[in-house]
Amino acid sequence: MPDFDAVLIGAGHNTLAAALHLAAKGWRVAVFERAPVAGGAVKTGEYTLPGFRHDWAAMNLSLFAGSPFFKLYGAELAKHGCNFVPAAKPFASSFPDGKHVGVSTNLEETTALIKALSPEDAATWNRLFAGFGAEAPHLFGLLGSPMKMRALAYFMFKTLRAKGVGGTLDMARFLLQSPRQYLTETFRHPHVQALLGAWGMHLDFAPDVAGGAMFPYLEGMAGQAFGMVIGQGGADTIVKALVAAIQARGGVIEVNAPVTRILHDGSRASGIELADGRKITATKVVIAGVAPRALTRLTGGTTPAFDAGMTNFAHAPGTMMIHLALSDLPDWKQPDLKTFAYVHIAPSLDQMARTYAQAKAGLLPDEPILVVGQPTVVDPSRAPEGKHTLWVQVRMAPGVILGDAKGEITGTDWTDATVPFAERAMDILEAHAPGTRAKTLARRLVNPVDFEAENPNLVGGDQVCGSHHLSQHFLFRPMRGHADGSTPIRNLHLTGAAVWPGAGTGAGPGYLLARHLVGN
Numbered sequence: 001m002p003d004f005d006a007v008l009i010g011a012g013h014n015t016l017a018a019a020l021h022l023a024a025k026g027w028r029v030a031v032f033e034r035a036p037v038a039g040g041a042v043k044t045g046e047y048t049l050p051g052f053r054h055d056w057a058a059m060n061l062s063l064f065a066g067s068p069f070f071k072l073y074g075a076e077l078a079k080h081g082c083n084f085v086p087a088a089k090p091f092a093s094s095f096p097d098g099k100h101v102g103v104s105t106n107l108e109e110t111t112a113l114i115k116a117l118s119p120e121d122a123a124t125w126n127r128l129f130a131g132f133g134a135e136a137p138h139l140f141g142l143l144g145s146p147m148k149m150r151a152l153a154y155f156m157f158k159t160l161r162a163k164g165v166g167g168t169l170d171m172a173r174f175l176l177q178s179p180r181q182y183l184t185e186t187f188r189h190p191h192v193q194a195l196l197g198a199w200g201m202h203l204d205f206a207p208d209v210a211g212g213a214m215f216p217y218l219e220g221m222a223g224q225a226f227g228m229v230i231g232q233g234g235a236d237t238i239v240k241a242l243v244a245a246i247q248a249r250g251g252v253i254e255v256n257a258p259v260t261r262i263l264h265d266g267s268r269a270s271g272i273e274l275a276d277g278r279k280i281t282a283t284k285v286v287i288a289g290v291a292p293r294a295l296t297r298l299t300g301g302t303t304p305a306f307d308a309g310m311t312n313f314a315h316a317p318g319t320m321m322i323h324l325a326l327s328d329l330p331d332w333k334q335p336d337l338k339t340f341a342y343v344h345i346a347p348s349l350d351q352m353a354r355t356y357a358q359a360k361a362g363l364l365p366d367e368p369i370l371v372v373g374q375p376t377v378v379d380p381s382r383a384p385e386g387k388h389t390l391w392v393q394v395r396m397a398p399g400v401i402l403g404d405a406k407g408e409i410t411g412t413d414w415t416d417a418t419v420p421f422a423e424r425a426m427d428i429l430e431a432h433a434p435g436t437r438a439k440t441l442a443r444r445l446v447n448p449v450d451f452e453a454e455n456p457n458l459v460g461g462d463q464v465c466g467s468h469h470l471s472q473h474f475l476f477r478p479m480r481g482h483a484d485g486s487t488p489i490r491n492l493h494l495t496g497a498a499v500w501p502g503a504g505t506g507a508g509p510g511y512l513l514a515r516h517l518v519g520n
């Protein structure tokens with residue numbers, strides 16, 4: 001095999017985005033992926049029955065479609081088949097009292113749903129949305145900015161000029177707030193608070209975790225402004241297009257190729273070694289799209305401080321997926337819920353806080369939160385005519401089970417606990433959409449251990465590859481001094497969800513790194 005300028009470990013969408021940008025700048029790139037297919041947490045397959053296409057993990061591609069990377073490469077990716085389907089009704093919540101509330105890109109529809117619960121909250125929603133256009137550049141500017149002193153100083157300067165001292169301090173306070181602080185001081189009705197609070201749980205922000213207010217706000221406002229997009233035919237539309245675009249630019253992508261070692265002399269990286277013994281030379285950089293602890297294993301150790309930072313990097317609780325092939329959509333108690341891409345079953349901030357605390361303590365939550373994705377509502381091509389798929393994410397689930405908060409499930413091994421825990425989730429779904437079990441033609445369960453076995457970056461089923469709590473976010477992701485993916489070894493860089501700006505399909509870590517390497 002020839003030498004390459006850049007050798008990349010793992011074919012998650014972040015390394016693929018980095019590889020495409022480097023290839024576009026003329027670098028010779030090669031990506032090595034241990035799994036049989038590229039994509040990492042963005043994968044689609046017929047996991048239940050033929051003709052039913054399920055997103056194995058990520059389903060919502062709004063972050064990718066709205067990313068600076070996609071802005072630059074969207075047209076190229078479209079030529080290679082990348083295609084999205086918009087959902088004008090992105091998310092809603094179903095409540096045990098039979099009520100529901102949701103967000104639609106039609107402001108009048110959203111307002112009517114919120115108003116039915118609280119006219120005051122409906123007015124607040126409209127006021128917040130009217131101000132979103134002015135707030136968005138600051139927040140998205142921060143999330144898209146490299147965590148470098150110069151870039152941050154420029155960001156601060158721009159924010160101060162636009163908002164003044166008081167406005168900048170208000171923004172800083174908002175960034176530090178927990179979801180509960182922000183939501184309870186902004187909205188009156190507990191259902192509206194829960195509707196937005198559920199978004200914090202997609203990351204690692206339970207209601208009382210400082211620094212989590214931004215995500216419920218941004219997801220709410222972005223849902224109102226843009227809706228949601230999912231992949232036409234499956235989330236893997238972005239991966240197939242990325243792979244094709246890299247190959248069209250002369251890049252190499254090899255699957256079934258686990259990387260077992262990063263070659264270096266203690267100060268400079270020179271390549272990688274594969275499980276089959278082949279050594280691949282990187283003349284410019286090695287980019288590792290792996291979890292921090294795995295980086296230490298691959299290097300065999302760097303400096304004590306850096307290795308300690310990688311070893312101490314904290315992971316969030318795990319997640320479990322239930323993939324269902326259905327004869328028909330669930331019969332929600334509120335039929336309107338059939339029209340939303342996501343239905344959250346997360347009844348209150350207190351319930352979310354309790355679920356999170358239980359999972360953190362190693363307990364199977366007595367009432368897990370459900371994110372019920374209904375992709376075939378907007379993309380019928382994913383199932384045979386008239387049939388549907390359901391993407392049910394069970395949040396949170398401990399990677400290692402120490403017990404059951406409800407005292408019913410005795411197994412502490414996921415082999416024994418998977419089915420009873422899935423039945424607990426199905427009972428919750430049945431309570432909101434009776435008869436869903438009877439409509440189930442087939443199902444596939446993916447527990448936290450399965451997730452990690454398929455993709456070692458999902459440590460203990462942690463879907464965000466590392467908690468985003470403040471001590472591991474911004475300048476500290478994955479650790480102070482390395483938020484740009486640099487390591488103590490020259491020419492070796494870390495990328496992926498563990499690096500600023502973190503998890504999700506926005507390709508931020510990979511694209512920021514590639515831009516840094518080529519000088520834009």
Ligand SMILES: Cc1cc2nc3c(=O)[nH]c(=O)nc-3n(C[C@H](O)[C@H](O)[C@H](O)COP(=O)(O)OP(=O)(O)OC[C@H]3O[C@@H](n4cnc5c(N)ncnc54)[C@H](O)[C@@H]3O)c2cc1C
Pocket residue numbers: 009010011012013014015032033034035038039040041042056057058059060061062063257258259260289290294319321393451454455456457458462463464465495496497498502503504505506
């Ligand atoms: C269940 C679930 C649902 C999610 N839902 C959403 C969603 O709807 N929307 C959203 O925006 N985000 C979602 N996310 C988060 C998002 O999918 C991830 O944050 C993102 O895809 C991570 O991308 P990545 O490039 O960092 O790496 P990953 O996608 O984790 O890929 C890493 C790749 O590296 C490979 N690899 C690791 N070690 C080696 C090695 N030694 N040699 C070779 N290859 C190696 C792995 O096999 C894997 O393919 C979800 C995640 C999960 C798990």
